[in-house]
Amino acid sequence: MSNLFNIDIVNPEQSFLSKDNVFEVVIPAVEGEIGILKDHIPIISFLKPGIIRVFSESEEQSFYVEDGIVEFKDNTLSVLTSSIFDLKDADKNFVSESISSAEAELSKDNIDDQKRFLLNHKVEVLKSISIN
Amino acid sequence: MPSLDDLRKRITSVKSTQKITKAMKMVAAAKLRKAQENAEKGRPYSEKMNNVILNLSKSITDKENAPKLLVGTGEEKVHLCIVLTADRGLCGGFNTNIIKKAKNYFEKIISENKTLKIITVGSKGYDQLKRQYKSYIVENISFKESKNINYFDADKVGKIIIEKFEKNEFDVCAIFYNKFKNVITQIPQEQQIVPLNEDKDDKDVSGNDNDYEFEPDEDEILSNLLPKNISTQIFKAMLENSASEQGSRMTAMDNATRNAGELVDRLTIEYNRSRQAAITKELIEIISGAESL
Numbered sequence: 001m002s003n004l005f006n007i008d009i010v011n012p013e014q015s016f017l018s019k020d021n022v023f024e025v026v027i028p029a030v031e032g033e034i035g036i037l038k039d040h041i042p043i044i045s046f047l048k049p050g051i052i053r054v055f056s057e058s059e060e061q062s063f064y065v066e067d068g069i070v071e072f073k074d075n076t077l078s079v080l081t082s083s084i085f086d087l088k089d090a091d092k093n094f095v096s097e098s099i100s101s102a103e104a105e106l107s108k109d110n111i112d113d114q115k116r117f118l119l120n121h122k123v124e125v126l127k128s129i130s131i132n
Numbered sequence: 133m134p135s136l137d138d139l140r141k142r143i144t145s146v147k148s149t150q151k152i153t154k155a156m157k158m159v160a161a162a163k164l165r166k167a168q169e170n171a172e173k174g175r176p177y178s179e180k181m182n183n184v185i186l187n188l189s190k191s192i193t194d195k196e197n198a199p200k201l202l203v204g205t206g207e208e209k210v211h212l213c214i215v216l217t218a219d220r221g222l223c224g225g226f227n228t229n230i231i232k233k234a235k236n237y238f239e240k241i242i243s244e245n246k247t248l249k250i251i252t253v254g255s256k257g258y259d260q261l262k263r264q265y266k267s268y269i270v271e272n273i274s275f276k277e278s279k280n281i282n283y284f285d286a287d288k289v290g291k292i293i294i295e296k297f298e299k300n301e302f303d304v305c306a307i308f309y310n311k312f313k314n315v316i317t318q319i320p321q322e323q324q325i326v327p328l329n330e331d332k333d334d335k336d337v338s339g340n341d342n343d344y345e346f347e348p349d350e351d352e353i354l355s356n357l358l359p360k361n362i363s364t365q366i367f368k369a370m371l372e373n374s375a376s377e378q379g380s381r382m383t384a385m386d387n388a389t390r391n392a393g394e395l396v397d398r399l400t401i402e403y404n405r406s407r408q409a410a411i412t413k414e415l416i417e418i419i420s421g422a423e424s425l
Contacts, residue, residue, distance in 0.1 A: 010180060012283040012367050014173035031347055044184060045347040046356050069357060071184050073344075078180050082283055082360075 005038045005075040007054060009063070012082055017063075019056055025077055026053040027070055042073045047081065049122035062087040064129060066122070090129055099126045136410070139403040143396060150392035156222065157385035164315070164378035170281065171312060171371040178368045181361055185328070187344060188354050199351065201294075201358040204327030205303045210247040212302035212326075213237065214289070216309040216369050217257030218377045219276045224384030226310060226318065226377055227256045233320040234308045238265060249302055253289060253370075281370050283363070290363030297326060309369040310376035316383055318376040325365050328358070 007025055009017040025036045028050025034043075047068045054061045068081030085091075105111070106119050134142075192198050215234045217227045241248045251271045252258040258272045271292065275285045296302060305326035310318040346353055 008176070008180075010177045012174055012177045012286070012364060013170070015176055029347060034347075041345055042343065043345045043347065044188065044353060046353055069181070069184055069353075069360075071180070071187075078184075080177060080180055080184070082287070 003038045004057070005077065007077045007079070009052075009079040009081065009084065011080075011084055016081075016084055017054075017061075019054070021058075022054055022056040024053075024055040026051075026055075027079070028052065028065070029070065036072055036077055038075060040072050042071075044069070044071050046070070047079075048118055049125050051087070051125065052079065052084075064090065064125070087129065092130065095126055095130045099123055099130070102126070133406070136403065136406060139399060139406065143399045143403065146392050146395050146399065150389055150396065153385045153388040153392060157382055157389060160223075160378045160382040160385060164375065164382055167371070167375040167378050168312070171375045174368060174371045178364050181357075181364050185354075185357060185361055188346075188350055188357070189328075191344065191346075192350055192354070199355045199358055201297065201326055201362075202328050202354060205300070208246070208304045210249065210302040210304070211241050212249045212251065212293070212296065212305040214251045214253060214293070214305065214307040214366070215257045215261065216307060216366075216373050217252070217254035217260075218373070219255050219274060220377075221256060222384065223377050223381035224387075226380035227254075227260065229318070229320045230308050230310055231257060231260045233322060234261075235264075237306065237308070237322060238268075251289075251292070281367075281374050283367050286367035286370055287363045289366045290359065293326070293362055293366075294359045302326075307366065307369055309373045310380075312372050312375040312379060315379040318380055321369075321372075323365070323369070325362055328361070 003023050004021050005023075006020045007017065007022050008015065023037065027034050027036065027045075028048055029045045030048045031045075033050070034045070047065055047070060049066050050064075052063045052065055054063070063084050063086055065079070065081045066083035068079055068084075070080075071078045085094075102119050102123050106116065106123070111119070189198075189202060192202075213234060215230060217230050221227070238248055238250075248265075248268045250261065250265060250269045251273065252261060252269060253273045253275070255272075255274045255276065258269070258274075261269065273289060273292075275281075278285055293305060297305070304324065306322055306324045309321055309323075311321045313319055
């Protein structure tokens with residue numbers, strides 16, 4: 001029996017990625033990374049800034065996401081996100097711009113702990129991208 | 133009776149108008165295809181979002197403590213209306229239809245002695261509403277500068293709504309836009325987004341009661357998701373609107389081109405007739421002049 005399932009990544013403007021031959025997807029859920037294999041129980045969660053890794057038979061793809069919602073049901077993983085890009089076509093300028101804007105946000109006083117945590121995390125992930 | 137020269141001038145002027153409307157029609161047709169494509173591409177996102185919210189709201193047992201964006205504030209005194217229109221005119225009844233629909237709603241609210249607040253998106257809507265409802269308009273947003281409809285713009289509107297909701301500035305929020313059915317028909321829509329109305333036509337989803345695992349718990353996911361849903365709904369409305377606008381403009385310009393053609397035909401006949409009349413008159417003058425000699 002095959003151990004493959006479907007993934008749909010959509011953003012508001014269009015369907016970003018749709019594949020039916022992936023065997024594992026690692027998503028940066030808000031309470032920690034989740035690896036999803038076939039026949040995972042139905043789950044709904046949302047994302048924190050991080051890297052989605054999609055392992056299919058032929059290749060491995062990585063995408064940076066900022067936020068979004070994931071739903072897994074009937075062996076279909078749906079990712080709804082408004083900000084996503086493929087790590088392969090990461091734009092250096094855009095990444096460094098995002099880092100500096102996040103850092104600027106961080107230096108403000110009136111943000112709560114949760115937001116601070118998310119922003120710190122975002123900076124971390126973005127920095128790891130720009131190094132590679 | 134207009135002189136020959138006048139007629140000739142009118143014919144040329146109508147002809148050049150016809151050229152303009154023809155060009156506008158063709159531009160609208162090209163834009164329509166793109167707008168339609170965009171609307172179709174954007175559909176999966178809003179559909180999936182709807183599904184997730186539906187599944188979530190079903191699994192919420194504690195209705196009392198559910199997020200207010202979902203169940204409402206318990207009152208419905210202050211209504212906020214978002215009227216989405218185009219930034220340009222010359223598109224037939226497109227803007228007027230939305231405004232008409234919105235005005236009906238406004239009158240109902242006012243006659244029930246409730247408070248009305250209006251946000252207009254798009255300059256044409258503001259122009260038409262400011263005469264009658266100036267005092268109710270709290271904000272006027274226009275995206276004239278952005279060439280394409282993007283999620284970023286919709287998100288801006290969404291954030292304004294959320295901000296107002298958190299400040300308890302309204303209880304119920306509805307949006308008005310045109311739904312694109314086909315090139316000839318666009319249906320003005322009124323859609324309530326706060327509190328969220330459960331769609332009646334989504335019955336098929338209720339069939340499968342999957343037991344989801346939620347991480348973190350339902351409430352937290354919902355309170356994260358609902359603001360996004362508002363932006364998504366606005367975005368969907370904007371996409372539908374832009375397809376409708378181009379479709380409406382195309383039809384209007386097609387009609388205008390045809391009418392201009394008819395007018396040219398009529399004017400040409402009139403021109404030829406008066407030319408012939410002038411010639412006949414001259415001939416009669418010459419002949420009767422010759423006879424009298």
